[in-house]
Amino acid sequence: MTGLNPIMVKVKPSATLAINELSAKLILEGKEVFRLGFGQSPFPVPNKVVEALKKNAHQKDYLPVQGLKSLREEIGSFFRRRYGLLVGAEEVFIGPGSKELIYNFQVSCAFNELLLPTPSWVSYEPQAILTGHKIVWLPTKKENGWKLDAKALEEHCKKDPDQKRAIILNYPSNPLGNTYSDEELQALAEVLRKKQIIVIADEIYGEVHHEGQHQTMAKYYPEGTIISTGLSKWAGAGGWRFGVFVFPPQLKYLQNAMAIVASETFTSVSAPIQYAAVEAYKEDESLRLYLEHTRKILKAVALYVYGELTTIGISMPKPEGGFYLYPNFEKWRPYLISMGLTNSEDFCSHLLSETGVALLPGMAFGHLHDHFAARLSYVDFDGEKILQYVMENPGINIDKGFVENHCARIVLAIKRLITWTLSLEKIQ
């Protein structure tokens, strides 16, 4: 019998898996579990996109490797309208989820170092290991909302100027919930250009910026930026498996290489999904309202959780987009250590067993092993029902009271988290 590829020894089962397993065990024991570790949109796929999928169920032909031409044209015009980018169908590449495209990029591209700001999304590192790349975790500071500072990037590059580098920048951020300002993007772009670093701008949460004010790195560093996006987060279509890369013409060679990998692996994205996706990129009043309402709801829930937790001294970056917060429990370090909890993984397992609240440990995102931070995803509510209610009650205040009335599980989970955290101080 054959064994495993030796590279598999280096990839460990994910922290998400461990938390999911413990959650499942607790549920079997009859305990209530609040899935604040889960990163899925709570909202339904916009109706007109679902209708388009139904109409296109009969589409059965293999489509071009890089994607359906009419879809790529529609996506091109979306990026021209939204960000003023010079993008046409030729620059757009469709894949079965942006995760697969980021993996394909790592298969296709030669570089000596993959730079990741600490913390970054859970899958970049394992993908780099699987594709044989060296990872460098770049340091960040709490005072700066754990965002990458242009100076820190430059400092790192100065150490060995001859290295070829790629970087993945994700904003709005999973796990941080914050994003880069225009000035910060510009400062980073300057260094990235000077050092000739290829950027994967993971903007999968761009349309879920709570104020609809997302800006792309491609505006400031067009020649070296590949935008990574899709329908999973803003359109609630994670399970449809649909992702998009937008290339600059200067990186055409890479796009062509990725097309070879795609043609030898997934071939093309499911035809009905691609025909339906055309509708998702045709902006109209129904989509405008969908985005306006879903952003408002997410913002209200985020501010509710942020307000409650910061009141008792749990610090975290202020939410600006996406579904996440990154609470920090360092204030309770001495108590946690005295309980034998030495890292964020132990911390999250203990918290889950004691309270039923599932968070994901900061360690899973590359954060310091002894750093008590965790990702809290605030989507444990019935998005379909709440969205419907907001649609039927135009002008309703979506504020703290709204959250208390409509998101009972979030409210209860946060109460439990607060009670437990405060109880730590009573431990001798």
Ligand code: PLP
């Ligand atoms: N990037 C980030 C930061 C994510 O959080 C996710 C999904 O959780 C992805 C990429 C992958 O999304 P998909 O493959 O569904 O497009």
